[in-house]
Structures are given as structure tokens and as C-alpha cells.
Amino acid sequence: xxxxxxxxxxxxxxxxxxxxxxxxxxxxxxxxxxxxxxxxxxxxxxxxxxxxxxxxxxxxxxxxxxxxxxxxxxxxxxxxxxxxxxxxxxxxxxxxxxxxxxxxxxxxxxxxxxxxxxxxxxxxxxxxxxxxxxxxxxxxxxxxxxxxxxxxxxxxxxxxxxxxxxxxxxxxxxxxxxxxxxxxxxxxxxxxxxxxxxxxxxxxxxxxxxxxxxxxxxxxxxxxxxxxxxxxxxxxxxxxxxxxxxxxxxxxxxxxxxxxxxxxxxxxxxxxxxxxxxxxxxxxxxxxxxxxxxxxxxxxxxxxxxxxxxxxxxxxxxxxxxxxxxxxxxxxxxxxxxxxxxxxxxxxxxxxxxxxxxxxx
Amino acid sequence: xxxxxxxxxxxxxxxxxxxxxxxxxxxxxxxxxxxxxxxxxxxxxxxxxxxxxxxxxxxxxxxxxxxxxxxxxxxxxxxxxxxxxxxxxxxxxxxxxxxxxxxxxxxxxxxxxxxxxxxxxxxxxxxxxxxxxxxxxxxxxxxxxxxxxxxxxxxxxxxxxxxxxxxxxxx
Amino acid sequence: xxxxxxxxxxxxxxxxxxxxxxxxxxxxxxxxxxxxxxxxxxxxxxxxxxxxxxxxxxxxxxxxxxxxxxxxxxxxxxxxxxxxxxxxxxxxxxxxxxxxxxxxxxxxxxxxxxxxxxxxxxxxxxxxxxx
Numbered sequence: 001x002x003x004x005x006x007x008x009x010x011x012x013x014x015x016x017x018x019x020x021x022x023x024x025x026x027x028x029x030x031x032x033x034x035x036x037x038x039x040x041x042x043x044x045x046x047x048x049x050x051x052x053x054x055x056x057x058x059x060x061x062x063x064x065x066x067x068x069x070x071x072x073x074x075x076x077x078x079x080x081x082x083x084x085x086x087x088x089x090x091x092x093x094x095x096x097x098x099x100x101x102x103x104x105x106x107x108x109x110x111x112x113x114x115x116x117x118x119x120x121x122x123x124x125x126x127x128x129x130x131x132x133x134x135x136x137x138x139x140x141x142x143x144x145x146x147x148x149x150x151x152x153x154x155x156x157x158x159x160x161x162x163x164x165x166x167x168x169x170x171x172x173x174x175x176x177x178x179x180x181x182x183x184x185x186x187x188x189x190x191x192x193x194x195x196x197x198x199x200x201x202x203x204x205x206x207x208x209x210x211x212x213x214x215x216x217x218x219x220x221x222x223x224x225x226x227x228x229x230x231x232x233x234x235x236x237x238x239x240x241x242x243x244x245x246x247x248x249x250x251x252x253x254x255x256x257x258x259x260x261x262x263x264x265x266x267x268x269x270x271x272x273x274x275x276x277x278x279x280x281x282x283x284x285x286x287x288x289x290x291x292x293x294x295x296x297x298x299x300x301x302x303x304x305x306x307x308x309x310x311x312x313x314x315x316x317x318x319x320x321x322x323x324x325x326x327x328x329x330x331x332x333x334x335x336x337x338x339x340x341x342x343x344x345x346x347x348x349x350x351x352x353x354x355x356x357x358x359x360x361x
Numbered sequence: 362x363x364x365x366x367x368x369x370x371x372x373x374x375x376x377x378x379x380x381x382x383x384x385x386x387x388x389x390x391x392x393x394x395x396x397x398x399x400x401x402x403x404x405x406x407x408x409x410x411x412x413x414x415x416x417x418x419x420x421x422x423x424x425x426x427x428x429x430x431x432x433x434x435x436x437x438x439x440x441x442x443x444x445x446x447x448x449x450x451x452x453x454x455x456x457x458x459x460x461x462x463x464x465x466x467x468x469x470x471x472x473x474x475x476x477x478x479x480x481x482x483x484x485x486x487x488x489x490x491x492x493x494x495x496x497x498x499x500x501x502x503x504x505x506x507x508x509x510x511x512x513x514x515x516x517x518x519x520x521x522x523x524x525x526x527x528x529x530x531x532x
Numbered sequence: 533x534x535x536x537x538x539x540x541x542x543x544x545x546x547x548x549x550x551x552x553x554x555x556x557x558x559x560x561x562x563x564x565x566x567x568x569x570x571x572x573x574x575x576x577x578x579x580x581x582x583x584x585x586x587x588x589x590x591x592x593x594x595x596x597x598x599x600x601x602x603x604x605x606x607x608x609x610x611x612x613x614x615x616x617x618x619x620x621x622x623x624x625x626x627x628x629x630x631x632x633x634x635x636x637x638x639x640x641x642x643x644x645x646x647x648x649x650x651x652x653x654x655x656x657x658x659x660x661x662x663x
Contacts, residue, residue: 034498038505046512050525055591058614122541129554136566143570149614157615158568185540211380211477229453295448295455297382306448308385319387328382331477334498360505 001026006342010039014117014346016066017356021334021349025342033337035330037360044361048317053079053290056317057151063322064358065146066109069102070300071322071358072151077232078296078309079153083286091155091282092233093274097165098142098150099232099298100263100270104172105134106301107256107263110353111186114253117350118195126182130175137168155283162278165271176264183257196249200336200348203247212332214303214325215259216352219244219251226299237269252351259301289313300325302353324358362460364469370458371447375474379449379456384471384481386489388513389442389461390522441515443491447471464515465492472497480504490514569630570613573606577653580604580625586617602655609649 004025010018018039024032047059057079061072073095080087087095112127135145141160142148150157160168186192202212207220217224218241225241227234242258244251290311298305303325310319329352336348441464448457462468470493472478479498486493487504490511509517556563565571582602587595594610595617597603618626 034500036500036503038507041505041507043507043512046521049518049521051591058591058612062612122545126544139569140566141568143568143615144613147612149570149612181544185544188540190539208380209476211382211475224452295383295457297450297455304382304450306383308383308446308448310387318390319385321383321385323383323385327480328477330480 003031008033008345008349012346014113014350015354015356016113017354019349019354019356021337021345023337023342023345028342030337030340030342030345033334035334037330037356039360040357041360045320045322048320050316052315053311053317054153054315056320057153058149060320060322061147061149061151063361064324064355066106066355067102067300067302067305067324067358068147069098069151070298070305072148073099073232074296074298074305074307074322075309075320076151076153077298078294078307079290079311080286081294081296082290082292082309082311083153083288085154085284085286087155088281088284089275090159090280091284093270094156094160094282095151096233096237097160097267097270097274098138098148100266101134101137101168101172103301104175104260104263105131105138107260108134110256110301110350111182111253114347114350115186115192117346118192120189120192123182123185130179130182133171133175137171140164141168152283152285154285155281157283159280159282162276169268169271172264172267176261179257179260186253186257192253193250195347196253196351199249199344200340200351201246201248202332202336204245206335207247207332210331210335211328212303213328214300214353215252215255216303216329216332218242219255220247221245224304226297226304229297232298233270236273237266239266249347249351256301256353289315290317293319302326302355302358303329305358322358322361324355324361326352326355326359329354330359362462362466362468364467367458367460368469368471368474371471371474374449374456377451379451379454381447381471381475381478381481382450382455383446383448384478384485385446385448386485386491386513387444387446388489388515388518389444390515390518441465443489445485445491462491464490468493470495470497487511488513565630565632567630569632570615570628571630571632572608572628573611573613573617574627574629575604575606575651575653576625576627577604577655578625579623580655581623582655583622585620585622586626589616589620591616603652604655605650605652607647607650609647 006023006025008021008023009015010020020036020039022034022036023030044059044063048056051059057072057075060075061068063071108127108131112124112131115121115123115127138148139145141164142150142158202216202220204221207217207222212220213224221243223241223243227239228241239262242255242262244255291313293308293310296307305325306323308319308321309317312318333349333352333354337345340348443462443464445460445462445468446457448455468491470478470482472482476497479496482493482496483500483504485491487502488507488511511517582597582599582604584597584599587597591614592610592612594607596605613628615628618628
């Protein structure tokens with residue numbers, strides 16, 4: 001038996017962004033994996049030296065195209081915490097609604113990529129066709145399909161009329177009903193069960209040992225969800241973390257599918273509970289310059305994102321650090337690929353939902 | 362910094378079931394050179410009082426956070442100082458250990474206790490030039506491919522600030 | 533081998549066989565953008581008083597202007613369509629149209645070797661500008 005080293009990446013059909021894993025193989029089994037990232041490192045954290053804190057929000061939301069809304073929201077929440085600004089109620093609800101719709105869009109994107117990873121292009125196209133409806137909702141309400149630019153420090157820039165919110169809810173519920181068909185395929189198709197079932201099993205102890213976050217941890221039986229912290233109006237909606245116990249790739253698929261339904265339900269609750277009426281304040285502009293530091297945690301579609309912002313009383317921030325969920329899940333990914341077959345490596349890597357542009361900023 | 366005491370504290374977090382959330386380094390660009398010395402805000406940080414907690418987490422009941430008050434800068438600042446924060450999370454709780462490190466000082470790795478730490482430590486070694494010793498999976502400077510060798514070192518930051526100031530500003 | 537008629541996608545596939553395609557033939561067929569979409573920045577040089585606020589506040593530094601030369605230019609390819617300039621302009625000279633930028637059509641038309649996407653206006657006589 002001979003050891004061979006095959007580089008997985010940086011370009012690979014399953015990867016949305018470049019990532020290199022040098023796979024050390026013994027026959028067809030992966031013995032070791034050494035990661036290299038940095039192909040898409042744009043030095044966005046260095047931009048704080050040049051860009052003022054008011055404009056940094058635009059930079060931050062361009063860290064990634066899939067998780068764009070939550071990055072912008074996390075930045076604004078951090079600055080609001082430093083400057084001691086309270087967001088008006090309607091703005092807080094709008095952020096929650098947009099965040100959950102962003103989660104639906106991200107999971108649909110991932111389900112499509114997951115299907116494409118093992119060749120099921122038909123299913124990939126169906127998931128993305130449904131995702132187009134969500135992107136249309138974003139274009140109507142925020143002006144942009146992917147990059148929204150609606151988060152401002154102290155609130156949001158645009159309001160959504162109540163009638164439009166009701167229409168959006170109807171559209172989402174129809175999407176949820178149409179998605180049931182696709183979900184049935186993921187659950188019952190024999191080829192999917194064969195490719196994903198029992199592959200890349202992450203046991204509960206291992207998930208704790210590698211500090212996995214998000215659907216990776218939830219698919220291994222750990223009921224962790226940053227939304228349960230109750231910040232950003234999440235304490236006003238009922239939600240339970242979606243947990244599966246199998247820990248294999250199929251469990252991670254199931255977690256994300258069930259989270260789509262959960263998000264539609266959260267949007268329904270939010271539209272129900274938010275204050276109705278026109279002309280409500282949506283932005284509470286802060287005064288002065290920020291000074292202080294803070295840690296903010298949000299639940300992005302891929303897991304817990306952690307922002308560390310340090311301001312020193314000038315127009316430029318001193319330090320901005322976004323520790324994205326994929327960064328935290330890379331050790332889990334490396335643990336999973338060791339011992340698997342070469343043919344399963346793309347599936348396993350895709351099931352951590354790698355968003356390398358988030359990881360490398 | 363006292364390596365063994367630090368590792369003992371990290372070990373306590375590990376025993377109690379905390380999860381490592383982040384190892385972050387900040388380059389402390391001192392406006393004026395102060396006296397040399399090390400200040401570990403370790404004692405204050407055990408209850409999380411070192412950093413005001415944000416809207417993103419429920420504050421620990423023992424420490425009332427004051428998010429509007431700026432965090433007091435360390436009593437002594439020296440050129441070439443980095444501040445490293447090890448952030449731990451467990452459910453709703455969130456605590457950090459802060460250490461002020463001189464450039465070149467050896468920082469012990471926590472990857473024996475928290476396996477996932479290797480990624481953060483490789484990053485701070487490559488981007489900041491902090492000398493982290495004993496990382497579990499050592500990538501030998503191959504993690505990032507940046508144009509500047511150590512982009513967040515004091516020398517690189519000072520060079521950039523000068524270049525930014527000299528560049529043509531917006532009208 | 534499983535009976536093909538029991539595979540879950542079969543129903544869907546048969547339905548797709550008889551329905552019209554979901555794909556829009558872009559660029560032959562372009563969907564009109566929604567009313568709130570962020571598109572291209574449009575500028576009215578007549579009403580501008582060259583206060584330079586938009587140039588100062590642009591996060592992408594896409595706007596260059598000069599009060600003395602009464603000159604205003606925008607790099608459409610650098611513009612990120614954030615809308616901050618439209619917000620801060622106190623003369624309402626700037627507006628955001630919903631059409632996506634067709635800069636590639638203007639790129640070849642760059643006058644005197646102008647950069648693709650570079651648009652430039654020269655201001656009117658100060659006396660003619662409305663107060």
C-alpha cells in the first residue's frame with residue numbers, strides 16, 4: 001500500500017469558494033488532511049484602518065454573498081452596543097424577518113449544492129428555482145438580491161408596508177408547501193440515502209471536542225442555537241433548536257431542511273407580533289463616536305458567528321474581527337474526512353456548508 | 362505572561378465544559394511610548410468584567426455591564442504590544458481571558474485542551490507574528506497567502522497608517 | 533434495482549415534461565426590476581450646488597467633484613449602489629434609478645479614452661443655479 005497525496009481544491013465543482021485540503025491517501029482511504037486557505041483572503045479586517053466606522057457596514061456585508069444580511073446586522077448590533085443605542089421596535093422586527101428569510105435562502109442554496117455534489121442536478125435546479133422567489137422578495141424589500149445594504153447603525157434604512165408583509169408571508173407559506181415535495185425527495189430517494197446515509201459520522205463527543213457550531217453540532221445531537229440567547233428580538237418568538245442524532249451527512253441535510261420550515265414559522269410569528277401601522281421610526285441615529293469594545297454572537301445559517309469590535313473614540317475602529325461559523329467548523333471537517341473514502345470527501349466537505357469567503361474575509 | 366498559570370485557567374474552563382469560541386489578537390498601537398511592563402487583565406476577566414457584554418448575549422448576573430463606558434486602556438502600554446483574548450462560551454455564558462503580550466514573547470498553545478484552537482493560533486501567528494508554541498496542527502506559515510508577510514504586525518500597521526495619511530483624501 | 537416509477541422525483545419530472553420552462557432567456561428577455569430595486573445613480577448637474585457632501589460620504593470613493601471647476605464625476609463600476617449619496621444630497625440632484633447598470637454598453641463609448649463606466653458632468657454658471 002502506498003501513500004499518495006492528492007490536493008483537493010482549490011478549484012473543485014462542489015466548492016463554492018476555493019479551499020485546499022491536501023489529502024494523504026492510503027489506497028482509497030483518507031489518512032490525513034492538511035488545510036490551506038487564503039485563496040480568497042481580501043484583508044477586509046484591515047479595511048478598518050482606511051474606512052470610517054459608518055462606512056464599514058458596507059464592507060462587512062460584502063464579506064460573503066450568502067450570509068450578507070447577518071454580517072451587516074452583526075456589525076450594526078455590535079456598534080449599537082458600543083454606542084449604547086436602542087433600536088426602534090419595528091426595526092428590530094424587520095431585522096429578524098430579513099434574517100430568517102436570509103436563512104431560508106442560504107439553506108435552499110446549500111441543499112441545491114448538496115444535491116449537485118453527488119450529481120442530482122435536477123434537484124439542484126429545483127432548490128435554486130425556489131430560492132429565486134426569496135431573492136425576488138429581497139429585491140422588492142431591500143433593493144438588492146444578494147447585498148441588501150439595509151442595516152444602519154441604530155436601525156434599518158427601509159420599512160416594509162404591512163400589506164407587503166402579508167403578501168410575503170403568503171408567498172413564503174406557498175414556498176413551504178412546494179418545498180415539501182423536494183423535502184420528500186431528500187428524505188426518501190434511495191440514491192441520496194446511499195450516498196449520504198452513514199457517511200461522515202460525527203459523534204456527539206467528537207462534536208463537543210472539536211467545538212462544532214450550527215447545523216454541524218445540531219445534527220450530532222447537541223441542542224445549541226445562538227438564537228436561544230434571546231438577543232435581537234429572538235426572545236419574543238418561540239423556537240426550538242432543530243436537532244438530529246445520527247450525525248451523518250443525511251442528518252445535516254435533514255437539519256437544514258427542517259430549519260427552512262422553522263424559519264417560515266418564525267417569520268409568521270414575527271409578522272404577527274410586530275407593531276402594525278405606517279410611519280413608525282425605523283432608525284435611531286447615534287451621536288458621537290464609538291469608544292469601547294464588545295463581543296456579539298448571532299446565529300448565521302452556518303452556525304454561531306462571533307464579532308469582536310473595538311473602538312477607540314476615533315472615526316476608525318481599532319479592531320474588527322468576524323469569527324464565522326465555517327472557521328469554527330474547519331476542525332470538525334478535518335476530523336470527518338480522516339478515515340473516509342476518497343469518493344465521499346466532496347460530500348463531507350460540502351455538508352459543513354463551507355463559506356470560505358466568510359472564513360477568510 | 363505566566364504560561365503554566367494561564368494553562369491552568371484554560372484547563373479549568375475545559376473541565377467545566379466550556380467551548381472555545383475565539384482566540385483574537387489586537388495590535389495595540391500605543392499613541393505614546395509608555396513604560397515597559399505587562400498587565401494581565403486576567404483577574405478582571407474571570408467574571409467577564411473585562412469586556413462589556415453586547416446585545417448578542419445575556420450578561421452574567423454577577424457583573425452588570427456598562428456598554429457605554431469605554432473599556433479602560435491597560436495601565437501600561439509599550440510599543441510592540443498585542444492583546445490576545447481567549448473567548449469561551451457555554452450556553453448563555455461568555456467569558457474571556459485577556460493577556461498583553463510583547464512582540465516575540467512565547468505564548469503557549471491551548472490546542473491540547475481545545476483541539477479546535479489550532480486554526481486560531483495558526484492565524485494569529487501568521488497575521489500578527491505572535492510566537493505561539495506547540496500548536497497541535499502546525500501549518501508552518503502556509504495557512505494564508507497574503508501580499509504583506511505579517512500584515513498586522515506593528516511595523517506593517519505603522520507603514521499603512523503613514524501611507525493612508527499621505528494618500529490623496531476625498532475632497 | 534428500485535422500480536423507477538416509485539422514485540420520488542418521477543412525478544415532478546413527468547410534470548416538468550408537459551409544463552413550460554422556468555428559465556427566462558436572459559438577455560433576450562429581461563425581467564423589469566421591482567420598484568424598490570437599487571440600480572444606477574442618476575445626476576442632475578443643473579441643481580447641484582457642489583457642496584461635495586456626496587463625494588465625502590461615498591463609501592466606495594466613486595464620486596469625484598470639484599467646487600472650483602464645477603465638475604462632478606462618478607465611476608459607475610466602482611459605485612456599490614448603497615444610496616448614501618442620494619440620502620445626503622440636500623439639493624435632490626442625485627437619484628437612484630431601478631435599472632441595473634448597463635455599463636458594459638457605455639464602456640465602448642468612453643470619450644477621449646475615458647475609463648469604462650466613467651461619467652462626468654460640468655456645472656452650469658453659478659448664477660443660473662437655483663438657490
